[in-house]
Amino acid sequence: MKYFLVLCIACIAYGVYLFSLHLLNGDLLFHTDIARDFLLIQDIVINHKLTLIGPRAGGIPGTFFGPIWLYLNLPAFLIGNGSPIVVGYFWLLLTLFGLVAVFYITKKVFTNEIAIFSVTLFIYTILFLAPGFTQSFAPVIVSPFLFYFVYLFIEKKRIRYLCWSAFICGLLIQFQPAFGSIMLFITFVISLVVLIRRKQIRYQLVWFIAFVPLSTYIIFELRHNFLETKALYNFIFHHNSSDYVQITYPEVAHNRLDGFLDSVNLTSINTPVVNTIFVFLNIFIFYLWYKAKKSGQRTFVLLVYLYLIGFWCVTFLFKGSVWNYYYWGFNPILSIIFGSAYRRLDKRIFVISFTILMFFMIKNGIQTVNVWQNDLSGKDTSSWIVNKEVADYIYKNTHEDFGYYVYSPDIFGYSIKYAMSYDDLNGEYSEHGSLCTKESTTYLIYEPTLASSHTNPVFWKTASVSIKKKPIATKMIQDIKIEKYKLGSKRVKHPSDPTMVCDLSWR
Secondary structure: OOOHHHHHHHHHHHHHHHHHHHHOOOEEOOOHHHHHHHHHHHHHHHHHHOOOOOOOOOOOOOEOOOHHHHHHHHHHHHHOOOOOHHHHHHHHHHHHHHHHHHHHHHHHHHHHHHHHHHHHHHHHHHHHOOOOOOHHHHHHHHHHHHHHOOOOOOOOHHHHHHHHHHHHHHHHHOHHHHHHHHHHHHHHHHHHHHHOOOOHHHHHHHHHHHHOOOOHHHHHHOOOOOHHHHHHHHHHHHOOOOOOOOHHHHHHHHHHHHHHHHOOOOOOOOHHHHHHHHHHHHHHHHHHHHHHOOOHHHHHHHHHHHHHHHHHHHHHHHHOOOHHHHOOHHHHHHHHHHHHHHHOOOOHHHHHHHHHHHHHHHHHHHHHHHHHHHOOOOOOOOOOHHHHHHHHHHHHHOOOEEEEEEEOOOOOHHHHHHHHHHHHHHOOOOOOOOEOOOOOOEEEOOOOOOOOOOOOHHHHHHHHOOOOOOOOEEEOOOEEEEEEEEEHHHHHHOOOOOOOOOOOOOO
């Protein structure tokens, strides 16, 4: 067993290497959501104005994430002068903190051996997230503490652990409202049942602590005439409105089944066979602990499955799609649960089963990293290297101030916009570029348009930007097209469409 533990530690080290490989190559996943977060942080730094909300939430129109993810990244942003790579190293530190948290919590509840097994599984369950984080990653780091404090509240019978649980539920809502709200509801019900049994119902008042991390939402609502509250009310009671995306009840059931199967699968291999195997593995582990004698360890395992089943039951109250980032917070906990089987199985059976599982997880992890390295990094518009190369080309080949416009099928074009503003603000170039502004030298930057796209770059150029002449120069960088124009005074004064997305109004 000693040598097997050493092998697991080596697998953890290799997992960390795979997790950091994109940074060692100087690249980062920089799609629309990540670039938007960087623009929001940049806005805080430039305007010295704190924000009460984060980016828009996709599930319910008119609602927002909390701003805590922006503030969490702010120090690294300042240290790196806005460099996504520096912030990427901060994300790597967050990942290492998550590994330590899983080890510590598992060690406290179970044993050192199980802690090592759990961390080994955990690093490979989240490897697909490695190239770049949004704030939906944060519950992966925070959720283990919620389960741990609820477990301590039940086992140790001390109210301070419920206080911490309430606080963490508030944090989870800040990071990922869908996951956090359900976790708060389930935790509230559990605490209510426990306190009624203990005849301590008055201690439910500690739930007001959740308002501390939610204070930014409260202030925002008071200052903006309860904007999100009204959006939630309309969503719940007027969901048949055309303002909301509708899916039928069979589609809801199908979405929930797919999501459940994905949530209990520790790999990113979502085939019917693999999903079925993981369903039976979870049932088997649950059975092993359910039949075990009462203990703190048994309580922890059953508590996790209570949350997991409760989560999917509650989602049926929401007539919309549940996306995979809603339940990433279960990844570290299920890693612990699978590691806990070591306590209930014959050691030889566990070692053989665990080795087979890790072989496929490592193989799958390597394939995931290779897809990023070979197909996306330095090639795709979601690569920071590509966006930075576009910005560098324009600034290096322009010897005067200029204007520029960015075309993107999603209408936002945040990735290129941030790269351009990064070059403009970091002091490397003396020239200044103005977004959505016509100058004597003006650039049009086109992201690739898919055949299925509803947007039209030709229409965008002529109708939105209002430029109808031919460019004096054209440059292709991967699939991004750059056109350079020389405009006379009349064309400079001709306005472009004011409805184009040129700021962060859409967040």
